[in-house]
Amino acid sequence: MLLGGLLGATLVRLAPGFGVDEEELDSRLSKQSIQAMRASHGYDDRLGVFYLDYLNRLAHGDLGTSRTLDRPVAQLVAERFPETLESVGLGLALGWTLGFALAIAVVMSRAWYLDLFSSLLAGILLCLPAAVMALLFVVVQAPVRLLLGLVVFPKVFRYSRNLLARSADLPHVLTARAKGLGNLRVLLWHILPTAGPQLLALAGVSVSVAFTAAIPMEALCDIPGIGQLAWKAALGRDVALLINLTMIVTLVTMVANSFSDFLGKSSRTAA
C-alpha cells in the first residue's frame, strides 16, 4: 500500500506540470513571482522529502488540505466515500447476479439462442465507454446507480462463461453426466468447485473495474462520491487530494484482491 502510494506519488511528482497553476500562464507575472507562487504551495523539489513529509503527516492523521475546495481531505473523503461504496456495492451485486446467472444458464442449457443473445448484449456493453453509458443514463433518466452493474456485467459474463464452459467439458464432469447426475448436482459438485478459485480472482478484479468506472459515472451523473471528487481534483490540479484518493482506492482494491486470493487458496486447500 505504501509502495503503491510511493509509485503514485512518484509519477505525479515527475509529471512536467507538477506544482504549476493556471495563474502562471499570466504573462504579466515575473519569474520571481512564479517561483514565489510555487513555493507558497509548499511542494519540496526532492521526491523523497516530498513523500516522507506526506507520510509523516499521514501518520498523524493529516491527509492535507484540498487546494481547490479549501477543506481537509479527510473530511471530504469521509463525506463522499460512503456514496461511492454504495454505488460500487450495488453495481457489483447487479453485475455479478446478472453476469453469473446468465453464464450458468448458457453453459448448463447449451441453448445457442441464449448464448447468442447474452454474448451480443455483453459485446455491445463492452464496446461502450463508461462515460457514454453515463450520458445515456442521464438522458433516459435511468437510475444511475445501476450503471456500474452494466459495466461489471459483460466482464463477469464473458470470463465466467468461458471458465464454466471449460470446467463443464472436463472428463470427470462428462462421466458424472453419463452416470445420470442432474444439472444442479453437476453444477454444484463438479463444475463450480473446479472454476471456483478463478472466479474468486475475477471477483477481486471486478472491484477495481467498478471503482474505475465510478469516475465517469459520478462526474457525469453528478453523484457526490470520490470519483467525482477525483475528477474535480484532476481538473483543478489538486495534488494532495489526488494522491490521497489514489492511495485510498489502491488500498480498497488491494484488500479486495488479497481477500479473493485468500479465499481462492482456502478453497484449493479444502479441495
Place this chain on the structure above:
Amino acid sequence: MKYARIVAIAFLVAVSLGCLLADYIAPASYARQFREEPNAAPSRQHLLGTDDLGRDRFSRVLYGTRVSLLLAPAAALLSSLLAALIGGIAGFAGGWLERLVMAGTDLFLSLPWLFLLITVRALLPLNVSPLVSVAITFALLGCLGWAGAARVICADARSLAHSDFVLLARASGSDGFRLLWRHLLPNLKPVLYAQFWISVPVFILTEANLGILGLGVAEPLPSWGSLLREMESFSTVSGQPWQFVPLILFIVVVSSFHVVLSKEELPA
C-alpha cells in the same frame, strides 16, 4: 465466426483507409469554422452537418478516427514492448529477479489506473499544443498499460527458458543475451502479437473516457473522446440523429476489434 472475422477485418481496413485518406476525402479541415452555419443539418456540403462552432462534422469524424485508430496501436506497441522487456527478462532470468519484477507488476496492477491516469494527465503542462497533448495522452496509456501483458509474457518466457531447445542452445555455448535475442524473443512473438491487439480496443475505450471527461486530446484536434463529448448536450442531439454517427462508428469499430480478437482472448 470465421465469416464474422472476415467482415470485421474488412470493415477495419476500410475505416483505416478512409481515415488515412482524410486529407483527400474530408471536405474541410477539422478546425475550419463555417461561422454562418453552426449546428447545421446534413447537406451536400456538410454530410453530417456542423457542430456548435460551425466545424464540418464529417471531417472531424474522419480526422478523429485517424487520431484514435493510429495512436491506440502506437500506445499498444509501446506497452507491448515494455511488457516484452520487463516480462521477458524476468521470466528468462527467473529466481529473485522474477519474484521482484512480478511483485512490482502486481503492485502496478493494483493501482487504480484511471485514477492514476487522470492524475498524471491533469498535471501535465497547461500550455501544450493539441498535437503534443494527443501524443502525451497515448504515451501515458502505453506507459501505464504494460503490467497485465508483462505477467503473461513472464509466464511464457519462464516455460520457454526451461524448454529442450533452450537447454540445447545453452549446451552448445549460447550466452544469455544471444539466448534471449535468438531463441526466446522469436518464440514470444505470438503472445506479443495477441497482447498488442488486445490492448488496442482497451486504449481506444480509455481515450474515449478521458476525452468525455475533458482530460483527453486538446481542442481543436478531434478524437473519438472529444467527438463523443458532444453527447453531453443530449437535448439537442436527440433532435439531430446524425450526431449519433460518431458513437455508432465507435461501437462498430470496437466491436470489430473484439470479433477479430475473439480467438486471442483467454479466460481470466
